[in-house]
Ligand code: ADP
Ligand code: ADP
């Protein structure tokens with residue numbers, strides 16, 4: 001049983017690494033951003049509430065976010081652990097997650113802090129394309145699809161996220177620095193923070209993560 005958090009700015013590679021980890025562990029990857037986008041496309045009440053904040057590049061309020069993630073991790077497939085991607089993003093969310101996991105007799109085992117400079121974050125966000133069907137993540141320059149606009153895995157159409165425009169990107173990076181980066185200290189104090197050099201190839205980042213996570217698997 002292992003619960004792992006992927007921490008890092010927008011574009012750091014959380015989704016890319018989270019997918020790889022989910023396969024080899026194997027554990028479900030729970031991405032709060034993906035959960036919000038699913039609610040958006042299904043036009044749920046929660047989706048409507050979240051959209052205002054997402055369009056601005058701001059955080060969705062804690063109550064909404066925590067409730068949504070709490071529901072998700074109470075599902076049976078999350079019983080043996082979770083790879084958290086993009087959650088928690090505030091200290092209040094981190095405290096809520098500690099309580100939720102404690103109720104299940106679990107705790108955060110590792111926080112992988114994927115370090116990437118601001119310039120590289122912007123470069124990555126600018127070229128990000130995502131599959132509309134399976135969610136696979138591509139990059140125009142760094143990991144392009146084989147046939148332009150078509151997902152290698154499932155044949156779905158690729159799209160650029162609406163919030164991946166320059167203004168919102170800069171906003172999200174600032175929000176990360178102000179509201180999310182304090183989680184580094186929060187988890188450092190708990191002794192679970194592991195710094196990962198995010199400015200390497202996806203394979204090299206994955207190898208560093210594997211080395212950090214392997215000892216936790218008994
Ligand atoms: P990125 O991959 O660029 O880091 P995400 O897909 O994780 O972005 O998140 C997209 C947007 O969804 C955020 O800008 C924010 O509005 C909302 N969001 C996602 N996760 C959270 C969270 N844990 N708390 C509040 N808002 C969130
Ligand atoms: P996050 O979930 O943290 O916002 P993503 O996993 O969506 O980040 O990655 C953002 C963009 O950067 C995507 O286009 C992805 O293909 C690309 N990317 C991810 N990891 C790397 C890497 N190590 N080197 C180069 N590009 C990367």
Ligand code: ZN
Pocket residue numbers: 131132133134135136151152153154155156
């Ligand atoms: Zn696909």
